[in-house]
Amino acid sequence: QVQLQESGPGLVKPSETLSLICAVSGYFISSGYYWGWIRQSPGKGLEWIGSLYHTGTTYYNPSLKSRVTISLDRSKNHFSLILSSVTAADTAVYYCARLGAGAAARTMDVWGKGTTVTVSS
């Protein structure tokens, strides 16, 4: 059974860089699937941040592309999110997820529990 767990600092100062890790258990991420990050600002809807394929190919939300990097660490079986130059608007719950395959391609079929990140001085 595949499980995902987000981790990282809960508080980041404005203009600094947010770094999160999604640890994957029950599956070797280098074996397949797309993996991704989604966020949800307080009281708001879901926003896709970006996804990467197990080969390392990445896709990003155009509105965040200049500040986002998603990468894979095969040796640790995790993938990470880096978001630079954060502002209060980046305060959100950040989720990592696996994207399905076949007919379920590009839908998120396994989710982490989410981690809350607050941007404040």
Next chain:
Amino acid sequence: DIQMTQSPSSVSASVGDRVTITCQASQGISSWLGWYQQKPGRAPNLLIYAASSLQSGVPSRFSGSVSGTDFTLTITSLQPEDFATYYCQQANSFPLTFGGGTKVEIK
């Protein structure tokens, strides 16, 4: 980018009611659409993929359909555990986009 317009933004219903939520895509996405349920403080949960395929473990009172660029999620006989927020998501192409959400509340 493909825009997803979801309606209504909220609906009040009673246990046993039939509830219908719709999503319209700004361009053709074939059947590349997923529906999610999210309860407060929890991660979203995939209910339906490919517009009408039920994810494993999801009760059969949930169903999805498509007509052109219009997608529908139907909950027949609403149960107490179904009060939640529902989102659609287009899975046709990157960038992936979500609808604005529909909150199903107790009448």
